[in-house]
Amino acid sequence: xxxxxxxxxxxxxxxxxxxxxxxxxxxxxxxxxxxxxxxxxxxxxxxxxxxxxxxxxxxxxxxxxxxxxxxxxxxxxxxxxxxxxxxxxxxxxxxxxxxxxxxxxxxxxxxxxxxxxxxxxxxxxxxxxxxxxxxxxxxxxxxxxxxxxxxxxxxxxxxxxxxxxxxxxxx
Numbered sequence: 719x720x721x722x723x724x725x726x727x728x729x730x731x732x733x734x735x736x737x738x739x740x741x742x743x744x745x746x747x748x749x750x751x752x753x754x755x756x757x758x759x760x761x762x763x764x765x766x767x768x769x770x771x772x773x774x775x776x777x778x779x780x781x782x783x784x785x786x787x788x789x790x791x792x793x794x795x796x797x798x799x800x801x802x803x804x805x806x807x808x809x810x811x812x813x814x815x816x817x818x819x820x821x822x823x824x825x826x827x828x829x830x831x832x833x834x835x836x837x838x839x840x841x842x843x844x845x846x847x848x849x850x851x852x853x854x855x856x857x858x859x860x861x862x863x864x865x866x867x868x869x870x871x872x873x874x875x876x877x878x879x880x881x882x883x884x885x886x887x888x889x
Contacts, residue, residue: 802844
């Protein structure tokens, strides 16, 4: 009876689904572009991190040679600190590589039995020069009931302890 009303109701029923379909196509295309960009960034990050290991191995080798040639405890402590910093940087690079593996669903943590106190001491030796430059005394007090050995991923544990202690020194 009312053809104009019928057309007025029918037009939105046709146009809205077409418009929504176009929006969904644009959303799908944008998502694909974002995923491709993310994969590209992850690949680049993995390649750069992998390439950084080679000069780091050289620095570590030179520091180990230097350690064999030192003649007094002060020099030995300095070179040990350098080696600790190299290990920390190596672990950071490995964490980046692990992150890219996590994004791909291929990460496997590496759990082992660790000497918690020794890990904390190594981190302290690495961060102590930073604290000394800021005229801070760096000391860590561990609750005596804390276990001396833990089952953990070494890099993850060291990253957590390093961040906690470095932030304590920084702030």
